[in-house]
Amino acid sequence: MDLDRLAEQGYVIVPKFLAPEQCHELYQYATQLAPQDWQQAGIGRADQYTTNSAVRQDKIRWLQREVPYENAYLRMMDQLRVEINRYLFMGLFDYECHLAHYPPGAFYRKHLDAFKGRSNRILTTVFYLNPEWTEADGGQLVIYGDRGEVLETVLPEAGKLVVFLSDVFVHEVLAGQRDRYSITGWYRLNASIGGIVDPTR
Numbered sequence: 001m002d003l004d005r006l007a008e009q010g011y012v013i014v015p016k017f018l019a020p021e022q023c024h025e026l027y028q029y030a031t032q033l034a035p036q037d038w039q040q041a042g043i044g045r046a047d048q049y050t051t052n053s054a055v056r057q058d059k060i061r062w063l064q065r066e067v068p069y070e071n072a073y074l075r076m077m078d079q080l081r082v083e084i085n086r087y088l089f090m091g092l093f094d095y096e097c098h099l100a101h102y103p104p105g106a107f108y109r110k111h112l113d114a115f116k117g118r119s120n121r122i123l124t125t126v127f128y129l130n131p132e133w134t135e136a137d138g139g140q141l142v143i144y145g146d147r148g149e150v151l152e153t154v155l156p157e158a159g160k161l162v163v164f165l166s167d168v169f170v171h172e173v174l175a176g177q178r179d180r181y182s183i184t185g186w187y188r189l190n191a192s193i194g195g196i197v198d199p200t201r
């Protein structure tokens, strides 16, 4: 992964972050989950959490260390965290992530993943699991610059990882024609102060 690029432009797109076999396993895992394994995605954290289908319509599943397939991904992202800290001195403290499933037609309107000075979400990672995704399938991630210009339009293709600063880049997920699977996560700083434990979600 090109950490210089991340440092320079605030985001990086890695077309083949994982080998095809690893992507395929995660894809199989995500697609065989039962409806009760998923929850309606919301906006906001902890006591500010609400669901709002006008803003986002995906279903999510927080990954847990107790589930082997899920732990494997978490451990890999832990390694990446150490690498980023070593190289960019970011002091990232931990990582949380969820699987996301966007059924056909589902979207996530323009948003930031964190607000300046208000959140401990520092870096967003999005990893895509979708084999043979084409332009016609839609479901692109659009990343905007600070004047509202389009910086990147990203196809959610299997193996691709996108990493960006959570409080800098407005982004959105366009509606697609197919079921769209991804793993979205956040590297966080430890914002616990005065013995008050900061909730992870």
Ligand SMILES: O=C(O)CCC(=O)C(=O)O
Pocket (backbone or CB within 6 Å): 100, 108, 113, 126, 140, 141, 171, 172, 173, 182, 184
């Ligand atoms: O799936 C994507 O491309 C982005 C998802 C996203 O923006 C989020 O979950 O906050």
Ligand SMILES: [Fe+2]
Pocket (backbone or CB within 6 Å): 111, 112, 113, 171
């Ligand atoms: Fe987001």
